[in-house]
Amino acid sequence: MKKLMKGNDxxxxxxxxxxxxxxxxxxxxxxxxxxxxxxxxxxKSGRTFLQAESEIAAINMILGSASAGARVMxxxxxxxxxxxxxxxxxxxxSNVPAVIIDVQRVGPGLGYIWPEQSDYNMVLKGGGHGVxxxxxxxxxxVQEMADFTYKAFEIADKYRMCVFILADAYxxxxxEPVSFPTKILHAKRKDWALYADxxxxxxxVTSLFMEREILSANIxxxxxxxxKVEKEITEFEETSVSDAEHIFIAFGISSRVALxxxxxxxxxxxxxxxxxxxxxxxxxxxxxxxxxxxxxSMMVVELNDGMMANDVELAVxxxxxxxxxxxxxGYVPSVTELVEKTKKSI
Amino acid sequence: xxxxxKPSAFYDTFERKGPGQKTTHYCPGCGHGTVHKLIAEAIDxxxxxxxVIFCAPVxxxxxxxxxxxxxxxxxxxxxxxxxxxxxSRTLDDSIVISYQGDGDLAGIGMxxxxxxxxxxxxxxxxxxxNAIYGMTGGQMAPTTLIGQESKTTPFGRDPIRxxxxxRMSELINTLEAPVFVERCSLGTAAGVLKTRKAVKKALxxxxxxxGFSFVEILSPCPINWKMDAIQSRKWLIxxxxxxxxxxxxxxxxxxxxxxxxxxxLSDDELLKVLDVTADTSSDDDNNRxxxxxxxxxxxxxxxxxxxxxxxxxxxxxxxxxxxxTWLPSYGAEMRGxxxxxxxxxxxxxxxxxxxxTPDVLxxxxxxxxxxxxxxxxxxxxxxxxxxxVSRKVTRTDVNTYYVPATAMANELGLxxxxxxxxxxxxxxxxxxxxxxxxxxxxxxxxxxxxxxxxNLRAITAGExxxxxxxx
Numbered sequence: 001m002k003k004l005m006k007g008n009d010x011x012x013x014x015x016x017x018x019x020x021x022x023x024x025x026x027x028x029x030x031x032x033x034x035x036x037x038x039x040x041x042x043x044k045s046g047r048t049f050l051q052a053e054s055e056i057a058a059i060n061m062i063l064g065s066a067s068a069g070a071r072v073m074x075x076x077x078x079x080x081x082x083x084x085x086x087x088x089x090x091x092x093x094s095n096v097p098a099v100i101i102d103v104q105r106v107g108p109g110l111g112y113i114w115p116e117q118s119d120y121n122m123v124l125k126g127g128g129h130g131v132x133x134x135x136x137x138x139x140x141x142v143q144e145m146a147d148f149t150y151k152a153f154e155i156a157d158k159y160r161m162c163v164f165i166l167a168d169a170y171x172x173x174x175x176e177p178v179s180f181p182t183k184i185l186h187a188k189r190k191d192w193a194l195y196a197d198x199x200x201x202x203x204x205v206t207s208l209f210m211e212r213e214i215l216s217a218n219i220x221x222x223x224x225x226x227x228k229v230e231k232e233i234t235e236f237e238e239t240s241v242s243d244a245e246h247i248f249i250a251f252g253i254s255s256r257v258a259l260x261x262x263x264x265x266x267x268x269x270x271x272x273x274x275x276x277x278x279x280x281x282x283x284x285x286x287x288x289x290x291x292x293x294x295x296x297s298m299m300v301v302e303l304n305d306g307m308m309a310n311d312v313e314l315a316v317x318x319x320x321x322x323x324x325x326x327x328x329x330g331y332v333p334s335v336t337e338l339v340e341k342t343k344k345s346i
Numbered sequence: 347x348x349x350x351x352k353p354s355a356f357y358d359t360f361e362r363k364g365p366g367q368k369t370t371h372y373c374p375g376c377g378h379g380t381v382h383k384l385i386a387e388a389i390d391x392x393x394x395x396x397x398v399i400f401c402a403p404v405x406x407x408x409x410x411x412x413x414x415x416x417x418x419x420x421x422x423x424x425x426x427x428x429x430x431x432x433x434s435r436t437l438d439d440s441i442v443i444s445y446q447g448d449g450d451l452a453g454i455g456m457x458x459x460x461x462x463x464x465x466x467x468x469x470x471x472x473x474x475x476n477a478i479y480g481m482t483g484g485q486m487a488p489t490t491l492i493g494q495e496s497k498t499t500p501f502g503r504d505p506i507r508x509x510x511x512x513r514m515s516e517l518i519n520t521l522e523a524p525v526f527v528e529r530c531s532l533g534t535a536a537g538v539l540k541t542r543k544a545v546k547k548a549l550x551x552x553x554x555x556x557g558f559s560f561v562e563i564l565s566p567c568p569i570n571w572k573m574d575a576i577q578s579r580k581w582l583i584x585x586x587x588x589x590x591x592x593x594x595x596x597x598x599x600x601x602x603x604x605x606x607x608x609x610x611l612s613d614d615e616l617l618k619v620l621d622v623t624a625d626t627s628s629d630d631d632n633n634r635x636x637x638x639x640x641x642x643x644x645x646x647x648x649x650x651x652x653x654x655x656x657x658x659x660x661x662x663x664x665x666x667x668x669x670x671t672w673l674p675s676y677g678a679e680m681r682g683x684x685x686x687x688x689x690x691x692x693x694x695x696x697x698x699x700x701x702x703t704p705d706v707l708x709x710x711x712x713x714x715x716x717x718x719x720x721x722x723x724x725x726x727x728x729x730x731x732x733x734x735v736s737r738k739v740t741r742t743d744v745n746t747y748y749v750p751a752t753a754m755a756n757e758l759g760l761x762x763x764x765x766x767x768x769x770x771x772x773x774x775x776x777x778x779x780x781x782x783x784x785x786x787x788x789x790x791x792x793x794x795x796x797x798x799x800x801n802l803r804a805i806t807a808g809e810x811x812x813x814x815x816x817x
Contacts, residue, residue: 002625004661004672013620022436045619046610048435052428053461060425060458064401064432067419068440072432090422174699175657175672177664179625184613194417194433196440198396204411206420253698260697334702 002177007145007167008033008075010178011101012041014149015073019185020099022048022072024061026080029113030169031103034075059084059091059100066096067205069193071153075101077169078119079110082127088162089128092222093207095192097156099149100134101165103172104252106330114330115169115253120307123164124281131219133226135163135233136280138251142176144278154185159229160192166280168303170253170332226282235278236287240266244273246346247291248325249312250301251277253332258301261338272342280308285315292316297346299323301338303331353386355395357415371409375575377532377565378407381474381541385443386414388546394553397441399433401426403455405447406480424455427462430469441552444471449479452488452514459518466523466557466601470548473514473560476567477586484570488512491589496570511589515562519595523602526551526559527595532566533583537592547597557601564590634667636693637778641701644765645686645718646710646731654791655708655765656687659772661787663691666779671699684714691778706776708768709735710751727775729768747775747815754807760797763804770808771815781809 005013011034015023023038035051042049048065052058058074065072076084081102091098102123106116123136135155137148145167152163189195194203209215240262241247248258255276265272275291275298277284292298297320300309306324313322323345327333333341352358360370372378389395398416402408404423411418417440421429426444434442444462451459451473462469478496479485485498489511493502503511515529526548530541541563548559564586566578573581611619642659646652656672663670668691675686688701706727709715712735715728719741722728727745733752749771751764773781788801 001623002664003621004657004664004670013622016616016620017622022432024432041620043608044611045616046608048607050431050435053457056425057428057431057458057461060422060428061432061435063421063425064419064429064434065436066432067429068399068433068436070436087422087425094420170673170699173674175660176696176699177670180620180622182617182622182624184616194399194419194437196397196399196417196433196437201396201415201417204418204420206411206418208408208420210409256696257698257700259695263697332698332700334700335698336702 002179007142008172009037010142010146011149012037014146018150018153020071022065022070024050024058025074026055026058028077028080031075031077055080055083059087062098066098071187073099077103077105085127091162092132095160098162099152104168116303118304138166140255142178168252230282234282236284237276239274241273245271246297247273247275249275254301260335264339288315292319297321301325353390355386355389360412373569375568384542384545401430401444403446403450405450427458431467434468448475448487448489464521470552471560473562474565476565478570518560525557525598525601529562531564531592639692641704642689642706643701643704644708645684645714648685650710651762651765658791659689662779662783673699760800766804767808770805771812774812
């Protein structure tokens with residue numbers, strides 16, 4: 001039977017079922033319920049929960065624990081994720097798997113605790129220094145909070161990458177019925193990790209390479225890996241796209257508003273559809289390029305100043321107008337607002 | 347005695363050096379080579395080479411993994427104690443060594459070292475204090491002495507401009523958890539022998555799972571001190587040892603006591619704790635009515651049980667076979683005026699969980715009616731808590747009901763059930779799901795079991811009030 005749960009609570013169920021054994025975190029609204037849930041369930045089940053002294057410490061504990069072969073995670077919200085960014089770069093450079101839940105809130109600075117999607121650039125384009133990428137899932141329901149977290153650990157282990165679940169305050173705070181898999185996954189022994197035994201004694205986890213050839217070869221191997229990831233795990237969802245003249249492109253909470261707007265506009269005889277990237281890296285460039293020759297315009301609905309719209313523009317290469325429908329400062333548009341804006345634009 | 351053969355914890359050749367494969371990258375007269383050797387010897391003597399994982403800092407010893415034939419890990423600047431915590435909490439039988447310099451440990455990494463020590467992590471920290479930043483080329487460290495010249499204190503460290511040097515062993519010694527805190531010095535051969543003992547003792551503590559050990563080692567940096575090896579030893583003894591007292595601060599047998607990690611649950615036990623069972627519900631439930639999309643806003647003061655009644659409603663919708671969402675208002679607005687829960691139920695996949703135009707508004711107080719009356723859809727419903735809201739609904743295009751819920755709840759002896767009374771009334775008035783479903787949901791939604799009975803009574807009261815209302 002499905003359980004009515006908060007997105008933030010469903011994450012911890014998904015994580016434990018996905019084989020996560022270690023949680024290191026630091027509280028922050030609107031992500032704190034994840035830590036609360038972890039404190040209860042990780043501790044009770046004999047896994048490890050540790051409230052670190054800061055986000056910086058938490059993410060470095062992740063680096064250590066993941067290097068010791070465990071499936072590990074942390075959760076935070078935008079300012080906390082910004083603090084973690086230094087070590088996320090180390091995690092990428094060292095080819096270490098980790099899972100981070102970012103329940104986005106309004107910035108810049110302290111901003112407030114309401115939803116925004118303005119971590120897009122930080123999580124997708126860097127945040128930390130250097131040439132690297134994170135795999136980024138964008139859940140738009142409590143079910144996806146559970147599902148993405150469940151499979152995030154397998155994916156992180158497979159590619160030895162940091163997997164972000166990029167949620168927002170509404171997806172984290174809302175409750176919906178959710179079901180869970182009953183098969184518990186487990187980490188397998190990793191030939192690169194440190195297990196404090198003879199077999200792994202020669203292993204070294206590092207992002208430091210003091211010869212140019214080795215250093216650039218490491219970056220090349222990262223880029224090859226990212227190309228593979230782009231080929232293998234891109235996910236998206238299309239709603240009413242097949243006969244659409246215009247399509248919304250949205251992720252997370254924005255895509256929920258857009259879905260209702262699609263229904264409303266279709267009632268009024270306007271043929272719109274919704275294209276929803278479930279992965280932001282890898283980004284569904286190929287499918288967007290195909291759709292660019294099938295529809296008249298794309299309307300990117302985001303709670304920021306058009307960060308994903310820039311990626312859509314790159315994907316469609318000026319074949320059609322890409323409209324930026326942006327809200328920020330904690331606003332989530334009403335369906336009426338989005339419908340009116342759409343009718344004015346097309 | 348200091349041995350002259352190479353300990354097996356060292357690699358035979360140091361790959362990075364090309365032609366000079368038998369030597370390290372450290373400068374002539376530097377103390378790191380000595381400390382490395384003392385650690386390598388201790389590892390050999392204890393036979394723990396396979397268990398050791400070194401956490402290398404950022405600083406001159408970033409490259410220590412070229413030398414130690416053990417597990418190795420390179421950490422961000424200052425964060426080695428946090429990285430080491432992650433490893434130690436993952437591998438119970440590991441011997442984790444955080445090897446840090448003064449800038450790394452006492453500057454950028456002050457927070458990580460203090461908290462790792464305070465938690466009593468099972469780590470060994472070797473803190474090499476040479477009172478200067480070495481690798482970056484001789485800048486002031488937190489431990490640089492007053493008057494000492496460096497690249498960033500060209501006129502000598504000044505207490506007002508630059509602050510005072512900091513004594514780390516003394517600081518760590520203020521904490522409860524560490525079992526061993528000692529400051530050693532490489533100034534003399536006798537000092538090196540004492541250091542050797544402390545190094546081994548610290549590692550033994552970890553092997554015996556005693557807890558956190560901290561060994562500070564005063565060490566020369568001739569290059570950045572702009573001295574030769576002999577002068578630097580002399581300066582170390584005459585200056586560093588004067589400010590940083592060489593002594594054992596603590597040598598305890600046991601650390602803090604507590605419960606620690608609970609037994610690791612098996613897959614089946616974990617499923618039980620999570621209360622996860624296979625989902626056997628089906629989407630084509632023929633019993634449910636076609637409601638399209640139905641949106642409810644429940645609004646009132648914080649403390650009126652607004653949020654939990656919203657959860658009750660969303661649970662009822664779920665159990666009646668609908669998709670449902672619950673979204674709280676949260677943040678500052680909860681501390682005054684009106685807090686509200688938005689609930690959407692639908693036969694279809696639900697789009698936005700935000701309820702801007704409710705089909706039903708439950709107004710538990712006046713500010714809520716004022717704020718949301720106009721947003722209710724035409725033909726919708728407003729249910730007013732008439733015990734608290736004195737005015738009437740002004741709209742004429744909606745159905746209105748007045749339920750003195752707070753007064754009724756007071757009569758039942760639990761004021762907080764007012765919203766539950768209205769929810770029962772709503773269930774009867776709207777007919778989307780039966781009151782039986784509401785009653786069945788109460789035991790799984792109400793966290794505090796002693797209130798279940800009162801809530802069930804409130805449901806009956808709301809139900810009966812509706813039956814009378816119709817008459």
